[in-house]
Amino acid sequence: MKKVLFLVQGEGRGHLTQAISMSQTLRDSGYQIVAALVGGAVERPIPAFFYDQIQAPVEAFSSPNLVFNTEGKVDFKKTIVHHLPNTIHFGKSLKQINQAVKRYKPDLIVNFYEILGGLYNWLYRPPVPMVCVGHQYLFFHSDFPTPKEGYIDHFLVNFNSRLTALGAKKMLALSFDALSDQPSKQVYVVSPLLRHDVHSLVISQKEYILIYLNHPALYGQILEWHLKHPEVALHCFWSKSDALPEEKIDETLTLHRLDGAKFLEKLAGCKALVTTAGFESVCEAMYLDKPVMVVPIHYEQACNAADTERVGAGVTAKRFDLSVLMDYLPQHQPVGENFRQWCREGKKQWLAHFESAV
Known part of the structure; x- marks a missing residue:
């Protein structure tokens, strides 16, 4: 039985529900989910539904998250300023991930768009392959219709996506419909992950x-x-x-x-x-x-x-x-x-x- 460890970006509910769906699919196919490590802000607890449905040990770790202004819009400047003093905590999180990989000895790491997952893979070079999952990887696809305005934001989003996938074997790009794979970019188009x-x-x-x-x-x-x-x-x-x-x-x-x-x-x-x-x-x-x-x-x-x-x-x-x-x-x-x-x-x-x- 192959063992899989999940790294999940805990901002919002999207990546959490993707992980739940993937755990169900893998378990039905004979895989074992040994643990789910969820990154996010310390002050925002992991939702109870994730603990209830993932059916695996869950560990939380401190990870960069978006900071919003009073209108609920993302403020990139505040996001950067907010996280600069917390870099030491993120270093501890990388060590926590490494300890978990050594403890659980997975055959595969699946990273649901967690930036520290990519940095861990690059800095620690574990002997375990990593596959990354996220809709954001579709933005690298030549046929994806990205908005014309917001060039800087476009660069920042794709830069962040690259960081999440450092050293990954594949980027599995979730899509509303079928587009062709682009192996030269390590982008493989797949259908969405819906909970059973x-x-x-x-x-x-x-x-x-x-x-x-x-x-x-x-x-x-x-x-x-x-x-x-x-x-x-x-x-x-x-x-x-x-x-x-x-x-x-x-x-x-x-x-x-x-x-x-x-x-x-x-x-x-x-x-x-x-x-x-x-x-x-x-x-x-x-x-x-x-x-x-x-x-x-x-x-x-x-x-x-x-x-x-x-x-x-x-x-x-x-x-x-x-x-x-x-x-x-x-x-x-x-x-x-x-x-x-x-x-x-x-x-x-x-x-x-x-x-x-x-």
């Missing part, structure tokens, strides 16, 4: 809009729109650390603490999804034939937003003005059938890439 729970959901369409916020500061925009349109029912999941499991603001606005199973249940029954252009959430919505409105808060998500519109999954907005979604809904055409077929083809692809790496 998604496949068994009963789809319905009720009248509420589902919202996912990866930063609490964005809630103000939701509340502003809600007060003007109280007739529209909203269920909002947010990542506030001290949030109640469920908080009913009024008759048509309910807040929920981040909960993977509950989120999927609400997604299966919603009219549409509103989110910050995170790849994983859009994929789940596409699979369930739910139109989306995406509001990118940094360049990486702007790329996701452009791709979301390219494949017909939904519409992009500059802020959480849900009127943009309401105007879009009558013209939306379902894309779920083609997307589900692409996902069904994925398991053999994934296993073939892992077997070749080991």
Whole structure:
């Protein structure tokens, strides 16, 4: 039985849910997940759903994370300034990763876009192959439609992606649809990683809009729109650390603490999804034939937003003005059938890439 160790970037829920899905696929194919090491800010705990579903020992370590301004937008300058004094902690994290690799003796390391994973692979040169997984690696693909504006941001995102994949055998690029592999760039296009729970959901369409916020500061925009349109029912999941499991603001606005199973249940029954252009959430919505409105808060998500519109999954907005979604809904055409077929083809692809790496 081959042993696999996961390194997971813990910012948001996307990479965490990808790791859960991958653990399920590998376990079904006879692999053992020996541990999942999750990087992130110390003050932001790993969500409970990850502990519940990964079915492997979980270790947290300090890792660089994005810093947001008061409007919920990423502030790259503040991000750099914030992390400069913490470099000594990141050095300790690299040692922690190395100790875990020695202790668990994996046959393969799968890195879900964790920057310290790439730096560890480059500095420590472990005798274990590393494969990197992430939608961001698709940005290296010559056919991917990146936004024309934001050249500096484009460079920074790709530079960060390179750091996560230092010394990796392959970069497995998650994509909404099939694009050709580009082996010369070590880029291999694969279908998205969806949790097994998604496949068994009963789809319905009720009248509420589902919202996912990866930063609490964005809630103000939701509340502003809600007060003007109280007739529209909203269920909002947010990542506030001290949030109640469920908080009913009024008759048509309910807040929920981040909960993977509950989120999927609400997604299966919603009219549409509103989110910050995170790849994983859009994929789940596409699979369930739910139109989306995406509001990118940094360049990486702007790329996701452009791709979301390219494949017909939904519409992009500059802020959480849900009127943009309401105007879009009558013209939306379902894309779920083609997307589900692409996902069904994925398991053999994934296993073939892992077997070749080991």
